[in-house]
Amino acid sequence: MFAVYAAEPNPDKPLDALRVGERPEPEVPDGWVPVTVRAASLNMHDLWTLRGVGIKPEQFPMILGCDGAGVLADGSEVVLHAVVGDASAYGDETLDPKRTLLTEKHQGTFADTVIVPARNVLAKPAGLSFSEAACMGTAWLTAYRMLFTQSGLRPGQTMLVQGASGGVSTALVALGKAAGMRVWVTGRSEAKRAIAEEQGADRTYESGERLPERVDAVFETVGEATWKHTMRSVKPGGTIVVSGSTSGPNPPADLQRLFFMQLRVVGSTMGTRAELANLLEFCDLAGIRPQIGTELPMADAAAGFEQMLAGETAGKIVFTR
Ligand SMILES: NC(=O)c1ccc[n+]([C@@H]2O[C@H](COP(=O)([O-])OP(=O)(O)OC[C@H]3O[C@@H](n4cnc5c(N)ncnc54)[C@H](OP(=O)(O)O)[C@@H]3O)[C@@H](O)[C@H]2O)c1
Helix, strand or coil: CCCEEECCCCCCCCCHEEEEEECCCCCCCEEEEEEEEEEECCHHHEEEEEEEEHHHHHHHHEECCCCCCCECCCEEEECCCCCCCCCCCCCCCCHHCCCEEEECCCCCECCEEEEEHHEEEEECCCCCCCHHCCCCHHHHHHHHHHHHHCCCCCCEEEEECCCCCCHHHHHHHHHHCCCCCEEEEEEEEHHHHHHHHHHHHHHHHCCCCCCCCCEEEECCCCCCCHHHHHHHHHEEEEEEEHHHHHHHCCCCCHHHHHHHHHCEECCCCCCCCHHHHHHHHHHHCCCCCEEEEEEEEHHHHHHHHHHCCCCCCCCCCCCCC
């Protein structure tokens, strides 16, 4: 079948490991279902996979794509939940130490067909197109959990999102705005800040710019490049929610500020099946639609990868089939 896959790990030149070609049809184990993919979205996770981060060398070649939307054999339209894990240990499959995301052990969604455990398909809301629904399973689910499960923010409070144009960032802005937060965003260029404003951001700032006042919570996916600003931008007793470290994972901890200001730093990864169901309902009820900056046929996926590697995002990058 047609597939977009990583041939081997390439830490320095990830796009050299990208292949567009043929991979074997999957065999479907008991309890799993095949999904004919209609759309899937690109995530930074796919670039990490090409670099060999978060995946064992023996797992290559690996079909890329952590999320998607498609059709079951009976014709029902579905959204995929990418977390393959067991909720029985800690009541939350994202906490299962053996959980994997699609593309870490099991093949991904940039293909004609993907197989997933039967519990990992959810009905696609009729109001979301396949391309919109394909954005939900990774970036939007991560943003939903950061905001509604981990941050403790209440409507009327102020949040800062580091990064304006990325998949997780645009999701945080749209969800925060719809939930009644005051949404502030930093972005690296005027064009990127304009994207956040179109999504509903109340104010935007240059990366690292001093804010007029401290915020109740900061949402971090950037890491080293923005961490110092993050630590200085949150109110005493405020919260920093971290789900990524694109620019580097080891910023100075600034422990004195952490304990003196009594800050809470909370890690967050993906979300549960129940959170994905809630996210889909919320988007449907509130009429929220993901910002899609680029939509390409899956056969042209390389162009989307190049955009993400160059930091030229304008919301989600979606591949259709
Ligand atoms: N833990 C999880 O479950 C989970 C799930 C999804 C994503 N993630 C992580 O979250 C991160 C973002 O993923 P994504 O898919 O949203 O990627 P993306 O669409 O490529 O977005 C990248 C974002 O990072 C910002 N950025 C990058 N380098 C920066 C720098 N040097 N200074 C300031 N801002 C910078 C960009 O801001 P501008 O708009 O200003 O360019 C943009 O908003 C990745 O590290 C990814 O691995 C984690």
